[in-house]
Amino acid sequence: MVTKAFASSADLERKVETFTELADGVYALTAEGDPNVGAIEGEDFLVCFEARATPVAARRWLDQLRERTGKPVRYLVLSHYHAVRVLGASAFDAQEIVTHETTRTLIAERGEADWASEFGRMPRLFEEPDSVPGLTWPTLTFTDRLVIPLGGDRGDLVLAHCGRGHTAGDIVAWLPKHKILFAGDLVEAKAALYTGDAFHDDWATSTLDTVASFDAEVLVGGRGAVARGKDEVAAAIAQSRHFLDELRRLVGEVHGRGGTVAEAFRATHAALEPEYGRWPIFEHCLPFDVQRYWDELDGTDWPVVWTAERDREVWAALQEGDAAADGQQEAGR
Numbered sequence: 001m002v003t004k005a006f007a008s009s010a011d012l013e014r015k016v017e018t019f020t021e022l023a024d025g026v027y028a029l030t031a032e033g034d035p036n037v038g039a040i041e042g043e044d045f046l047v048c049f050e051a052r053a054t055p056v057a058a059r060r061w062l063d064q065l066r067e068r069t070g071k072p073v074r075y076l077v078l079s080h081y082h083a084v085r086v087l088g089a090s091a092f093d094a095q096e097i098v099t100h101e102t103t104r105t106l107i108a109e110r111g112e113a114d115w116a117s118e119f120g121r122m123p124r125l126f127e128e129p130d131s132v133p134g135l136t137w138p139t140l141t142f143t144d145r146l147v148i149p150l151g152g153d154r155g156d157l158v159l160a161h162c163g164r165g166h167t168a169g170d171i172v173a174w175l176p177k178h179k180i181l182f183a184g185d186l187v188e189a190k191a192a193l194y195t196g197d198a199f200h201d202d203w204a205t206s207t208l209d210t211v212a213s214f215d216a217e218v219l220v221g222g223r224g225a226v227a228r229g230k231d232e233v234a235a236a237i238a239q240s241r242h243f244l245d246e247l248r249r250l251v252g253e254v255h256g257r258g259g260t261v262a263e264a265f266r267a268t269h270a271a272l273e274p275e276y277g278r279w280p281i282f283e284h285c286l287p288f289d290v291q292r293y294w295d296e297l298d299g300t301d302w303p304v305v306w307t308a309e310r311d312r313e314v315w316a317a318l319q320e321g322d323a324a325a326d327g328q329q330e331a332g333r
C-alpha cells in the first residue's frame, strides 16, 4: 500500500493558463483544472468574477486583463467563500465586493478555518501567501438576485442564487445578451466536484435544474475548460449531476445498511475512479466529499467546519480504512 500524499500537497506543477475573450468585453482565464476567473466590461467600469488565492496570483490575471482594458474594477463578484477564490481580492482595488448574504455569514463563521484548511490542502495555489492582508469581506450582499446594468448597449449582468449547492451561498453571473454563464463551483467541466461543504440533494436536483434553466450557450465552470455551445454546456451540467448522483447512491447504500464511512469511501472510490479518476483533484476531493455526504445522511444539515486538523484526521481515517481493506484482501487470497 503506497500512502497517498495528503490532498493536493504533492501537486506542485503550475498549470497552463488560457486567456479567452468569449464575446466583446467578456473574458475568462482557465487553467487546466485550477480555479477559473472571469471579467465583464461595463461602459466605463469592469466587473471581475472570482479573486484567486492571493493578491500575487490575482495580479498575474489582472496583468493580462490590463492589456485589454484600463477600466477600474467597480464590482468584484465572489461566487462563494472558499479561500482559493477570495483571498486575492485586495489586488483588484474594487469599489464593491459582492457576495450572497450567506457567504458573509460563512466567512464570519469559518473564514479563518477555511483559509488554514485550503492552504494545507493545496499550497501551490497560494503564491506568496504572506501577500494576503486578511479575510475578504463583502461590501454588498443579496439573497436572490442582483442586476448590474453594464451601460451603453452592453445589457445587464444578472447575479443569481440558484439554491444551496457547492456551499449554502453560491451565486452565478449571467449575461443574457451573450447567453454566457459563469457558474462558479456549481458546475465543473471535466474536473472532480468538491462537495465537502455542500448540500448534495439540493445541488443534484433543484439547484442544477435552475442552472440549466438559463439555457446558456457558453458556460464557464469553476474548473476546467470553457463549455461552448448548448451540447457542451448540457454535458458539463450532466457530468456534474452524474458525479453527485453516483456519490449519493454509493454512500447512501453503505450508510443504509449500517456500514462505516471508510467502507463508503472505498465503495465510492472503486466505482468512480474508472470514470473520474483522471480528472483534476479527484483524489483530493473524494475523502472530504464522502465525509460530508455521510454527515448529511446522519442528519447534519449545516456542514461541519473543516480545520487543518480535521482535514488530516478524516484523510487518515479513510486512507487507513483503505489499508485495512487491502490487508483483508491479502489475507483472503
Ligand SMILES: [Zn+2]
Binding pocket: 080, 082, 166, 185, 194
Ligand atoms: Zn469552492
